[in-house]
Amino acid sequence: LVSRKNQKADTIVTLGDITVGGGKPVLIAGPCSVESYEQVRQVAAALKQAGVTVMRGGAFKPRTSPYDFQGLGIEGLKILKEVASEFGLKTISEIVDPAHIELASEYIDVIQIGARNMQNFELLKAAGQVRTPILLKRGLAATIEEFLHAAEYILAGGNTQVMLIERGIRTYEKATRNTLDISAVPILKQESHLPVLVDVTHSTGRKDIFAPCAKAALAAGADGIMVEVHPDPATALSDAAQQLNIEEFHRFHTELQI
Ligand code: PEP
Ligand code: MN
Numbered sequence: 001l002v003s004r005k006n007q008k009a010d011t012i013v014t015l016g017d018i019t020v021g022g023g024k025p026v027l028i029a030g031p032c033s034v035e036s037y038e039q040v041r042q043v044a045a046a047l048k049q050a051g052v053t054v055m056r057g058g059a060f061k062p063r064t065s066p067y068d069f070q071g072l073g074i075e076g077l078k079i080l081k082e083v084a085s086e087f088g089l090k091t092i093s094e095i096v097d098p099a100h101i102e103l104a105s106e107y108i109d110v111i112q113i114g115a116r117n118m119q120n121f122e123l124l125k126a127a128g129q130v131r132t133p134i135l136l137k138r139g140l141a142a143t144i145e146e147f148l149h150a151a152e153y154i155l156a157g158g159n160t161q162v163m164l165i166e167r168g169i170r171t172y173e174k175a176t177r178n179t180l181d182i183s184a185v186p187i188l189k190q191e192s193h194l195p196v197l198v199d200v201t202h203s204t205g206r207k208d209i210f211a212p213c214a215k216a217a218l219a220a221g222a223d224g225i226m227v228e229v230h231p232d233p234a235t236a237l238s239d240a241a242q243q244l245n246i247e248e249f250h251r252f253h254t255e256l257q258i
Contacts (some may be wrong), residue, residue, distance in 0.1 A: 118146075163195040183219065
């Protein structure tokens with residue numbers, strides 16, 4: 001079902017009056033984690049000012065260490081909903097438990113399935129059972145074939161509103177957090193009709209190269225870019241080193257011209 005052979009036309013994912021795929025690229029920005037109402041509000045105000053209409057923010061955080069901040073859970077989704085309705089934004093947040101998939105649509109517009117859960121087949125099946133758009137991240141060491149098979153699980157369940165996002169893969173290279181696989185963009189676009197996005201934050205882990213990497217992604221045909229933004233990155237409860245502050249976000253956005 002995900003194959004271009006099966007469907008020639010690009011899938012267009014609709015979020016109200018915003019469309020992803022087959023047209024103008026979309027910018028998704030927001031904090032790594034939802035930390036407080038005020039923190040999310042500050043980011044939302046900056047997005048609104050920039051004309052960016054889709055905000056991300058993690059409420060269920062799949063952290064490598066059990067001692068790291070695990071997210072605010074449902075409380076975080078409530079904060080996203082409240083702020084989004086105040087600023088007229090669409091929201092994306094990660095869901096990690098199949099039992100939360102149905103409930104999520106009460107709070108958020110797009111369900112993210114994270115890299116660590118790309119092959120959580122019960123989660124993928126649950127995502128296939130709803131009609132909420134899904135943003136599926138490429139696994140930490142997933143091949144393109146495995147990535148497309150994971151998306152297939154969701155479509156096989158009946159949910160056609162699926163977006164793919166390249167977020168870097170593990171290699172021996174240490175200069176970046178992961179290795180951004182730019183070639184995945186044109187390959188996924190050729191193999192599949194689903195929208196393809198690139199997360200410059202988790203792939204590179206380096207703010208100093210977000211802009212050139214985002215430009216490369218767009219040049220390669222990406223339908224959108226994801227970037228993390230925090231009002232005060234130094235105090236962030238997750239990914240402190242690789243979130244843009246508000247001023248850096250405005251500069252990034254201007255440079256990108258999307
Ligand atoms: C995220 O986007 O918040 C995240 C945890 O990313 P990934 O699943 O790509 O590591
Ligand atoms: Mn993050």
